[in-house]
Amino acid sequence: MAAVEVRDAQPGDAGALVALWRELSTSAGLPSRLPAPPSETAAEVAVGKHLADPAGRLLVVELDGQVHGMAYLRRTAVSPLHDDATVTVEYLHVSDTARRHGLGKALIAEAVTWAEHESCAHLAVVAPAIAREANRFLARLGLGQAGVLRFANTHTVRRRLASEHAPNLLALLSSRRSAIARRAVSSRVAPGSAGK
Numbered sequence: 001m002a003a004v005e006v007r008d009a010q011p012g013d014a015g016a017l018v019a020l021w022r023e024l025s026t027s028a029g030l031p032s033r034l035p036a037p038p039s040e041t042a043a044e045v046a047v048g049k050h051l052a053d054p055a056g057r058l059l060v061v062e063l064d065g066q067v068h069g070m071a072y073l074r075r076t077a078v079s080p081l082h083d084d085a086t087v088t089v090e091y092l093h094v095s096d097t098a099r100r101h102g103l104g105k106a107l108i109a110e111a112v113t114w115a116e117h118e119s120c121a122h123l124a125v126v127a128p129a130i131a132r133e134a135n136r137f138l139a140r141l142g143l144g145q146a147g148v149l150r151f152a153n154t155h156t157v158r159r160r161l162a163s164e165h166a167p168n169l170l171a172l173l174s175s176r177r178s179a180i181a182r183r184a185v186s187s188r189v190a191p192g193s194a195g196k
Contacts, residue, residue, distance in 0.1 A: 002064055002101050006110040008051065009058040009070070014043035016060070016067035024093040033151045059110060061094070061103045068098035071107040075118050086122035087115035092134070104137060 009017060018037050025034040038046070050058040055076070061069040071092040078084045089111045094103045108125070115123050125143050127134045135145075 003062075004102055004106050005062045006059055006106050007062070009047050009060045010051075011044040011047050013060050013067055014040045014047060017047070017058075017070060018043050020067070020070050020093055020095060021091075023095060024091065057114065059107060061107050063098045063101055063103060069094035069103045069107060071111065073111050073114060075115075075120060078122055084122065085118065085120040086124050087111055087118065087120045089123065089125040092125060092127065104134075105141075108138075108141060 018040055021034075021043075022037045025037065047058060050056055050072075055074060057073040059071045059073065060067045061071075069092075072090045074088045074090065075085055076088060078086045089108065092104065092107060094107075108123075111125075112123060115121075123143070124146070125138050126149055127138055129135075129148055
């Protein structure tokens, strides 16, 4: 039987994490909106920061001593209006070569254990809407869909906001030009010509 172990990521896992990120960002064969994979050096630095963060954990899961999966856990408020806390699982991914060995279940089990340890009564897991297999897996574990997370860089959103606003601006300018033209026409009418 294969040995499965979940643990906190260490700087030495950077290469495996970059490979997992690359796989995650190209899964389903569709263009990803996720950031491009970082360099191994940048990943090492990031892993070190996560080790020092009491409100988050970056996990890896090993199969027979090799890293084949990851998940990022964050402890946060359920909402801005509630005192209850939740553990959110993000970037949950198991490599294609290690599926069906219980690695995803082991990562979720560790998230539940940490949530209980941190007195969090809720667990939220972010999964791409198009990842049907992952969403079925999460549904079998009792996790229902609560929303859709959309992701883009700020430049894209700013550009789209500007283009959304542009038609309204053009309509406003056109209406102002029409009003000015009407006033110009009515001012050209001679004062005595209205009574003739």
